[in-house]
Amino acid sequence: MPATIYLHWAATPYNWLRPGLYHTIIGGDGRLHRLHAYSIDLPAHTWRRNSNAVALSCACMGGRPDPWSIPPTEIQLHALCGEAAAIARSWGWDAADISIQRLMTHAEAASNRDGRWMHDNYGPVIWGGTGERWDFLQLTRGGPPTGGDELRQRIRRLLLEPEPPVGLPAAMPGVGGPERLAFRRPATMRVRGQALAVELDSNGSSWALAADLLSLYEIPYEWDANRRRILVGSLDVVPSFRDDQVQPSVGWPLFEMTLQNGNAPVILRGILRDNRAWCRVLEFAEEFGITVSFEPFALRERRGG
Template structure:
């Protein structure tokens, strides 16, 4: 089930306050995957399940070809110090989420059961991003959420295996935008958090 469906008690198992989309009678706290495209229909969960079933019917080779690949390592500036990041084929920079969070002294905890990084920052206001990381990259996704009762999702990233186990990666510019970090380009550099 999607967050929108589960939050709206669509499973009918564990009834709770409806914190799903407003159009489903909820408070609007969880609307993830209600729509898969801007102004699209509101049956995102059904569409997603149909897409998954179609992919599972495809030969396994197709999934392997669609994995997001890192093409090289570069160094950027983050808070005046060098930070090693990876570039994908589209030129987007990716960094280990833990490296960015530590660099900006943002407390976090890994919730393995939900594949989620819980962030202890009360001055972040998550925004809806149409261009956020989606499952099409081929890697398992993780969520970065506020460590609060509503656990609002800040951004999504990918989980890739590494020599020291699975590692959580996020796009550098998206991280900076969500956490209010000043950005400069040519070369890419991250400054300080606004107000912090």
């Protein structure tokens, strides 16, 4: 199958987050949780359509007994369309490429609305299906059954706009871009007994070059410039999928640190500053199992050797 983007809702509360099902989950507040690299296939998001595909899902529609008591929020839909547009642009697509054959909702995929008969129709009843999946059939309660067309039109408009600076999100209509996180001063800290140059941001967090931290702990890595990510060869890291991971709202271009093995889970995210990859030192320690001491802040050895 050609490369395809599928749009889902998770039928959950707004704060739901779980790896392994979707590449990215968008919270009710519009926060993007990129859990897996887009270059790998996940096994079970869209039945018989998981190969060469990316799955984006909004955490919403989990109300019981009424799903619409937790509807998709406008900021959530904007983030969903912005992420789909960014992926499409990275693949070399333009607005004319945003068709139902390349980008569809789970409701449309379940009903084979793209013309490819991949399975029995388990989509909306109004399209002759069993009603098991109806993700984004409508965008609002009682709205027309044109959710897929509406989302594709939004994504086309985003692709027709001037491309935002690399790594930055498109602004909400009528809302200015994000204010850039400020850095106050350089400093040094001890890491495995050695001095490490860091930068302190306006929130008091310490940032360091990801390459310096990985080298100090002798962790093999490779920089993937095309996708702005660091591929890490460590076999003993279990990503925690932190809710407070770095978001586009910090105002800097972003990079991701991803494991090379398995389904390529994202370990952490950081910023590109002066064309170099920086990450929060404490987050790096927490993700890689490194012991920490305070007063002064210092990193010691990795747990388990």
